[in-house]
Amino acid sequence: MSETIRITNLSKLYDGRAILKDIDLTIETGEFMCIIGPSGCGKSTLLNLIGGFIERDSGSITLQGQPVLRPNQECIMVFQEFDQLFPWKTVKGNVEFPLRNNPHRYSKERIEELSETYLDMVKLKDFKDFYPHQLSGGMKQRTAIARALVTTPKVLLMDEPFGSLDIQTKSELHQTLLEIWKRTRTTIVFVTHDVREALHLADQIIILKDGGVYQRIENNIKDSEETMKKIMGFLSP
Amino acid sequence: MKRLGIILSLLCLVLVSGCTAQESDSHEKVIRIAEQYGIAYAPVQIIKDQGLLEKNCPGVQVTWEQMSNSTVIREAMVSDKLDVGFMAIPPFLIGWDNGMDWKIATGLSSVPTGLVAKDEIQSLQDIKSSDRIALPQPGSVQHILLAMACQKEFNDPQKMDNILVTLSHPDGMNALLAGNDITAHFTSTPYLETELATAGYHEILTGKEAFGGDFSFIVGVTTKKLHDESPEVYEAFKESVAEAIQFINDHPEEAAEILTKYYDYSKEDIFTYLTAEDTEYSPTVKGIRKFSDFMNETNYLKKSTTDIGEVVWENTADAEY
């Protein structure tokens, strides 16, 4: 396996206080990595640094050997907020949006084909002409995932995307996400504060604590109570 | 259905009460006069200051209403908010033509009026479609005088109608002297004199030339209601105007002193204006027929006067028809 993202000596300060310090982390191609940790530990900050949305204070981040200096198409972010969809576009319009306006031009047929494929993957084919205000929260997040994947980025960054959903919808989306991951083998970096969610989804779990990588856990057996106990142990102060 | 009935009856109530509110008429002696300012209205200020109405009709209750132009005065007289107004003959004729029940009671004044233009413009012939002429409003005496001049000069009274800009005398003067798009201004004392005293401007047409003779610039008009229902108040009004005019003509210096209270000019300036050669205060009404015939021919009026009794109350002896 080759590495997709390499983070070395990364630090980020807020108001002179280090929120992240000297982080070293590599993410292999095709990995599903969950980042967990207590709130305020810098999980979201780390994700935004990887995406290039905020500037680092020191250290380096590379994506396939290239330094990350600004947001780019190879690292697409999915947010927790439902209003990440554009209300003036239908589900299909939202999914096609990045293709239609892409600096890299797609043909009409290709756009049609790609949007159909990903709408199918997130199981929204029957809702493609709906406007966001007509959708449930789960459907909105499905649309957002389809939109993020439609340009076939190398990395999908997910910032607690299911944080505002009820348990039932959440587990449906977990299943869909895992299916998509198995099919596309996109590298996913997933931030959550829900340990069970991480145990269910990830094959690598990073525990972020006190501004650094506290533990890296190979999550070979999904939903294991033992790993759960272990992680809770790490997280307790 | 009941609710709808209530709503409808409330609506009727509002309408009816609105209509009857003004009907509460007491039979006391009342006169409501429009108060306008300017050299041409000097007798009005004298009447007010000397209490002439109160003297000539003891017990009369005088109400002075501040009004800015003859259109407002006309509308106030239509809606029975005013008994007496002062205006030029053309706005009076427009009201008469449209069926207003009013007539001229007295003449008041003639003051210099004329068209002031930039020096480049030597005559009406020089006025191009890109020029703009400021005057108080269409239908004003200035407008009709201009139309009369255009009739003579171009055989087309409406020739200038599309380059008119409606501005009050002071705004018109400022616009002319600012040197922007306004290139001529049809105005009267004292704005006329101020403009002519400014370098670069001269008079290309006087009111007298345009009219072809003398005419009353301002006349006093009263409603039929005042004339018929309160004859002693009407007589007192006429008497007061005559006395005020007499006073200005006999004692111009004293009159000027009084007028300093009302106008923003020095006593000397007012005295000069009052006694100027072209300024005349007189109860005689002049020029009605000519205005009426011209405005009828040029479609500013639908009809013309056939008899002086139609437009002047019984004192026709005071009018030069």
Added chain:
Amino acid sequence: MQNIKAIFNKSYSKYIWIVIILIVWEAVAKLTPVSPLVFPSLELIGAALLNSILTGDILFQMLFSLGLIFVGLIIGVVLSFVMSSLSVISPVFESFVDTCISIFDPLPGIALLPLIILWIGTGTKAILFIIVHSVLWPMILNMTAGFKSIPTIYKKIGQNYEFSSAKIIFKIYIPASLPYLIAGLKIGWARAWRATISAEMIFGASGGIGGIGWYIFNRRVFMDTPGIFAGLVMIVFAGILVEDFFFVKIEEKTVKKWGLS
């Protein structure tokens, strides 16, 4: 009763009210002893309107006024777009624009008239100036509010796909703030009408046939009361037309459809 309620809930209830008002109007004109100079009957108004349409310039004057409003609104929209975009980008410019708004917004255009006469004159330019002045400030307020209401993640999404700033503005910011833009345009339209009518009443024809404000003013000085109402009818008619066939349609196609209203 239920039936009556149902009638007034419909979209055409406005027209029912107009008919009722007309009936009441006619009844007052006919059954009460008011002078036709004060309260002309519908026939007189209708005749005056027809006469003005057939022999006069009222339709052209209406078009002239609408043309002025159109040009004024376009200038206003462009200026307010530039000014509100800049004030969203730069805090320094924002404080400048805020100051301008607090100085100029409460100033009625008509109050500026003496200055406008001295500086600009009395022609079409002066009327346009008054229109732009009266629409600019409320539209800037609306647009700035619209831009500020855009979720910050929209910008992140645009950056994520490596869009140019122009693309972010036109493809994301403008549609995202459209409800505010439409509201601003509605206010602008209403204020532009008022400004145009009052400016035309003062400045007159200035070199042409003039606008509908000039028409009304002329009817007034020549004491043609039915003519005044004919002019008002035209203005009301244009207002309803624009409201019902322009703004309502735009809203149906956009904000209503998107669930943003």
